[in-house]
Amino acid sequence: MKRIIECVPNFSEGRDRTVIDRITSAIEAVEGVKLLDVDPGEATNRTVVTFVGEPEAVVEAAFRGVKQAAELIDMRRHKGAHPRMGATDVLPLIPIAGITLEECAALSRRLAERIADELRIPTYCYEAAAFTPERRNLAVCRKGEYEALPEKLAHEASAPDFGARPYDEGVARTGATAVGARDFLIAVNFNLNTTSTRRANAIAFDVREKGRPMREGNPITGKIVKDEAGNPVMKPGTLKACKAIGWYIDEYRIAQVSMNLTDISTTPLHVAFDEVCRAAQARGLRVTGTEIVGLIPKRALVEAGRYFLEKQQRSTGIAEEEIVRMAVKSMGLDDLKPFLPEEKVVEYLLEADRKSGLVDMTCKGFAHETASESPAPGGGSISAYMGALGAALGTMVANLSSHKAGWDERWKEFSDWADKGQELMAELLRLVDEDTEAFNRIMAVFSMPKATDEEKAARSAALQEATLYATQVPLKTIRAAYAAFPLVRAMAEEGNPNSVSDAGVGALAIRSAVMGAALNVKINAAGLKDRAAADELVGEAERLVAESQREESEILAIVERKIN
Incomplete structure (x- = not known):
């Protein structure tokens, strides 16, 4: 990360x-x-x-x-x-x-x-x-x-x-x-279905860490209780690391609970939202939406999206964009105006400057780029992509199984598998571009000067370093792809029987990814002068190829049995 x-x-x-x-x-x-x-x-x-x-x-x-x-x-x-x-x-x-x-x-x-x-x-x-x-x-x-x-x-x-x-x-x-x-401070306003600042303040005092002064008798008009030093005795609110007040916003013609969350590890955004909803309901009010002031870290929205999915007993092993969308809709972040994650989330703002890679292309564009006269992307990137597709198929079966009618008590089992599939898929997609980067490093060495003995020595050392890297990257692809076999095996054995063929295709794609990446390990290892290192890399690749063929055979046997 x-x-x-x-x-x-x-x-x-x-x-x-x-x-x-x-x-x-x-x-x-x-x-x-x-x-x-x-x-x-x-x-x-x-x-x-x-x-x-x-x-x-x-x-x-x-x-x-x-x-x-x-x-x-x-x-x-x-x-x-x-x-x-x-x-x-x-x-x-x-x-x-x-x-x-x-x-x-x-x-x-x-x-x-x-x-x-x-x-x-x-x-x-x-x-x-x-x-x-x-x-x-x-x-x-x-x-x-x-x-x-x-x-x-x-x-x-x-x-x-x-x-x-x-x-x-x-x-x-x-x-x-x-x-x-300090931790990231989230400035957030919770919209209320009232124009009363007093009631908004009451909710703020209910939840903020500082709370409200204790009073004798009537909680509103009673005499404030003080300690021996003459300071008001406070009744703490329900949320730690939380500062809040109530106010009326003329622009929106509503009252809000305006809050600063000073430690989102202690009190995450979704916890604050639920607690303000509870406190509002106890006073006969409703939270109609949420307004984020300034920027927000991605993890706050991902944690919130996963939280609300789990409350619905839905799989959390879905695309990050869908998890964020769940957070936006669940907390009404688009209540007052459109909420655009690409403009409000810190990490997405950073990614806006990132150069597009192969994985950002359309399927058609990726195929055309592969078919062009350029040597990259080549077999290594394609192998990583096949592995990603294999993991994606296993993840799909897990998500379908999690939401299958009559299997409600098993939703968490399949959600956990889908989460694992998303992790593997993300790693293999990253390796699509890393494999091409490894090839480009070797090409860059050939443009280094070689007029003097010193330059020749530097060029030779750089070539060995780049070649070792180009051997290690497809081996990482093999490991990541092989790690997806337990997912597709579990989905073939335990997943939605209507999708068992998809688990089988996933096994085929994973085995192809392992075998394809192994070819890249071997061809690049041939250029290494350190033969002990080369033999070790090739040996691990060949071992995983043999094991992947066994895994594929066993999973396909399960699939055939289920189909027949």
């Missing part, structure tokens, strides 16, 4: 577009980073920037943005409505895909140290990157804001985590920066 993180730095300039553009240009200059949003605020004199990419690229872009801000923004002249303590005020890293919050925290700490060492900007680490429990809270790190920095830098207890030194002209200009890591 590709590793993707998001960065949302807040810069203390929201009025001078030239300064903002120079900062964002420095961020965009880093290859592999995509700028998603730039949101300047006049009153706050602050700009929130959102960009995403692979971790190393995002960290580098963040550093360059901080460097540019330090050069262009003088905090001695800054005025704005929003709390702030530096030219780059806060800098959170957020895991999106293929990376954990803990890994983002480690990246944040290294980035904070680099900012302090190279740019001489004091840095505090907050949220998941904090070194102490107190500093997990950004408000603690930023206490007193920019104006309090001379006092904070003078005391060890309030000094920054990196870059501690007496207050000087440099700090006066740049201020300090808080670098952290």
Whole structure:
């Protein structure tokens, strides 16, 4: 899985577009980073920037943005409505895909140290990157804001985590920066069939983590209960990591529960939706739909789609697009306006810049490209595609079986098989393009210079490296295709009997994928100078070919018996 993180730095300039553009240009200059949003605020004199990419690229872009801000923004002249303590005020890293919050925290700490060492900007680490429990809270790190920095830098207890030194002209200009890591924050509004802000607020207080003040007697007008220190005693709501209020939106002429989900691992979107629905129903109201503010990570929608499918006892082993569509319809994300995943989902925005591969072609286009005079795609890519089709047929039988009338008690059994089939199919489709990439690497070696002995040696080494890779890729295809045999065997034995022939065709396709990929292993291994490595690769391929022929024979025997 590709590793993707998001960065949302807040810069203390929201009025001078030239300064903002120079900062964002420095961020965009880093290859592999995509700028998603730039949101300047006049009153706050602050700009929130959102960009995403692979971790190393995002960290580098963040550093360059901080460097540019330090050069262009003088905090001695800054005025704005929003709390702030530096030219780059806060800098959170957020895991999106293929990376954990803990890994983002480690990246944040290294980035904070680099900012302090190279740019001489004091840095505090907050949220998941904090070194102490107190500093997990950004408000603690930023206490007193920019104006309090001379006092904070003078005391060890309030000094920054990196870059501690007496207050000087440099700090006066740049201020300090808080670098952290947090989970993705989803801003979401739940639409209600009422215009009452009071009732919307009541629902918000029911569910938000903070809850509402406890009262004596009447829960609305009774005297607020206070503790010994004179602070209100709160009755917590039902959802952790949730902040919420109620409001009325004149544009839509409805009230909403407006919510921030600050930890979607603790409280996923679909859990919040169901709980707001429950709380609304208890007060005689209905949730009519959901509005996502800003962007959302794909996993939030996939988890929601799978959740609602499971509630219906339907198979979750379907295409990702259909799972996302289930989430959209189940939560009414298109209630107020069309919800376009390609514009709202972080990963889909990234994929929009990805070059199309063979698997993005139509069936007809793929066939025509294969038949052209170009040597790629060749047998390796075709073998991977045959394997994907074999896994797809097994998955189809699993989905048909999961929804078969009278088999309702077995839906989860077949759904699990379909999930496995989707994983194998995705891996084999990825290998369609990887096999062609392996061939292209070999072709690229032939364009390397060979005028000197050094160049010849480098060319020879590169050719061996590319040849080894071109041998390993079809072996990965063999392994992935062979792993689909248990799926089609189970569907031949236990699946919908009306589709047993489809399981049989799946076995034929998988065996063909294994045998075809094995031919590519052998022809590429012949070019390896390391004969021990070559023999090992070929040996594994031949073993799996023999086993795949046995698997195919046994599965076809099951199919014939079921048909007859």
